[in-house]
Amino acid sequence: MIKTIRLILGDQLNESHPWFRTADDSVLYVMMEVLQESNHIKQHIQKVMASYASMRNFARKMRDKGHEFFYLTLDAPENRQSIPENIAWLIYQHRPEFFEYISPDDYRISRQIHDFSLILGVKVNICSAYHFLFEKSDYIKIEGNSPDQILQYLKVKNSAVIHSIQQLSDQQPAIPQAAKSTPDLKFSHDLRPIKKLIEKMGIDTYGEVNAKNFPWIISRENTFHYLDFFLEQKLPEMKAHEPIFSPQLSFALNLKLISPRELLSVLEEKLRNKSCRASKEQINRFLFDLMGKREFRRQKYKRETPVNLMEASLESNEIPRDFQMGESKMHCIQAGLNSISKMATVNQPSTLQILKNFAVYSKTDQLAFEEWWIGNLMNAFPWNTSESLRADFSTPAKIPFTDGRSIQKVSGHCDACLYNPNMSFGENACPMNALFWRYVHKNESELRKLPVLQKLLKEWDEMPPQDKHHILTYAHNYQRGEISVNEKSPI
Numbered sequence: 001m002i003k004t005i006r007l008i009l010g011d012q013l014n015e016s017h018p019w020f021r022t023a024d025d026s027v028l029y030v031m032m033e034v035l036q037e038s039n040h041i042k043q044h045i046q047k048v049m050a051s052y053a054s055m056r057n058f059a060r061k062m063r064d065k066g067h068e069f070f071y072l073t074l075d076a077p078e079n080r081q082s083i084p085e086n087i088a089w090l091i092y093q094h095r096p097e098f099f100e101y102i103s104p105d106d107y108r109i110s111r112q113i114h115d116f117s118l119i120l121g122v123k124v125n126i127c128s129a130y131h132f133l134f135e136k137s138d139y140i141k142i143e144g145n146s147p148d149q150i151l152q153y154l155k156v157k158n159s160a161v162i163h164s165i166q167q168l169s170d171q172q173p174a175i176p177q178a179a180k181s182t183p184d185l186k187f188s189h190d191l192r193p194i195k196k197l198i199e200k201m202g203i204d205t206y207g208e209v210n211a212k213n214f215p216w217i218i219s220r221e222n223t224f225h226y227l228d229f230f231l232e233q234k235l236p237e238m239k240a241h242e243p244i245f246s247p248q249l250s251f252a253l254n255l256k257l258i259s260p261r262e263l264l265s266v267l268e269e270k271l272r273n274k275s276c277r278a279s280k281e282q283i284n285r286f287l288f289d290l291m292g293k294r295e296f297r298r299q300k301y302k303r304e305t306p307v308n309l310m311e312a313s314l315e316s317n318e319i320p321r322d323f324q325m326g327e328s329k330m331h332c333i334q335a336g337l338n339s340i341s342k343m344a345t346v347n348q349p350s351t352l353q354i355l356k357n358f359a360v361y362s363k364t365d366q367l368a369f370e371e372w373w374i375g376n377l378m379n380a381f382p383w384n385t386s387e388s389l390r391a392d393f394s395t396p397a398k399i400p401f402t403d404g405r406s407i408q409k410v411s412g413h414c415d416a417c418l419y420n421p422n423m424s425f426g427e428n429a430c431p432m433n434a435l436f437w438r439y440v441h442k443n444e445s446e447l448r449k450l451p452v453l454q455k456l457l458k459e460w461d462e463m464p465p466q467d468k469h470h471i472l473t474y475a476h477n478y479q480r481g482e483i484s485v486n487e488k489s490p491i
Helices: 045-064 083-094 107-117 136-141 147-157 159-170 192-200 220-237 247-254 260-272 280-311 321-325 331-343 349-361 366-376 382-394 404-410 431-442 451-462 465-479
Strands: 004-007 027-032 068-072 098-102 123-127
Touching: 004 083, 027 045, 027 083, 045 068, 045 192, 083 107, 098 107, 147 159, 147 280, 159 260, 159 280, 220 247, 220 260, 220 280, 260 280, 280 382, 321 331, 331 349, 349 431, 366 382, 404 431, 431 451, 431 465
Parallel strands: 004 027, 004 098, 027 068, 098 123
Antiparallel strands: none
8 A cells, every 4th residue: 555655856866865775665656757847948859868768767776676666658648747747646546645755956846846735635745855965954054155165164064075085185196187188988878769759759859869879877877987987087187177077977966866975985985096196176176066066056046046037037039049040150159059969068168158158148038048058958957057147147247258359369260260250240240249249338337347348348438439330230130130141251
């Protein structure tokens, strides 16, 4: 007889959760693939496939350990295609005493489950994810709120393993950074049945996929295999400007296939047996990203999302036409879109920043771009993405400024581009320049407070009024799709 129904979401694949310490045939675990979530926002085909494959592997493994699992595939006849309707149907079928669920990371899903659980007619219990290091009770124990402050607090809270890691990292030699980077580890899973299912159910997705040789992590075993590779080969090669976490490892962490505590434990072990050659600086950056930045973003999302959703600007445009069509004549934008289409990620941080800035300069609706970003990037989830994107959209002073000339200085994009990075209007003028200057014009009063921008603002001040008019018109016309590039005209 089933006394308790427990819901597990697709990003709650924590095999070490206290729920699974002992098998109990009076507890029914429920997982489901539903169109409600697959169609909530348009997602990359690789992200949908990786999520389904990971969920199925998790359910299979837990079932093998003796737990009662009910798994609703996307095409199951009894699937109502929404979380509330499926749970209501299961409660009607089994008449349990309790409905329990792990607190969701996504505010939208959290509100939905909370609201429908009030009318189920059974006792409801909400459980912790037992994944993050910073817990709700920690708020009263820490003064201030920044990644650095959270990092220092968590170092004390996890003092045993952190003290050991820091002692061992003090013994690490300064490793010269490799001239060439080791290619990332990719897996080769045959997920053709899942791809066929997605197509059969008519789920609209972005991007490309090699379903026969699917490259992403889809299990806990994959995760630890990749972690060995990452700590032994990739971390020692990380340069100062590169994100310390690879998309593969980030994705596994976000699905809860591994916990931060487990990650710290493996790092300590590898430093102890000398199989991780990362320098002290690289290890400190690793700790900052894992314990500071990641935990900070999650807490900020939990606190501020309800307010931000109400205050989000709706007077902006939809996502840029280039993003909607997946193609652009601007080489820097096309490079980012190509990378996302093929790999569901972008390896170059500068390219990611260019895409974000292009959206900001285009007066894109923040929530629309947030959905596009989360849907397309494997390691982007609402709780770890929204805070940084909102900062970019709401605070002009927060973003690194990017016009055509600055892109030309830091990349080779402009050499292969049809647009001229030194022109802001006229034939083949770089649209990024015109959009950038319009952004400066719109936010001029706030930008004048920043000493670093005085040279740029002086350039804007000294422009003839007719040039300013041409620039603003060019930016407006580009967004309307009324600017064409002369492909025969050399830059």
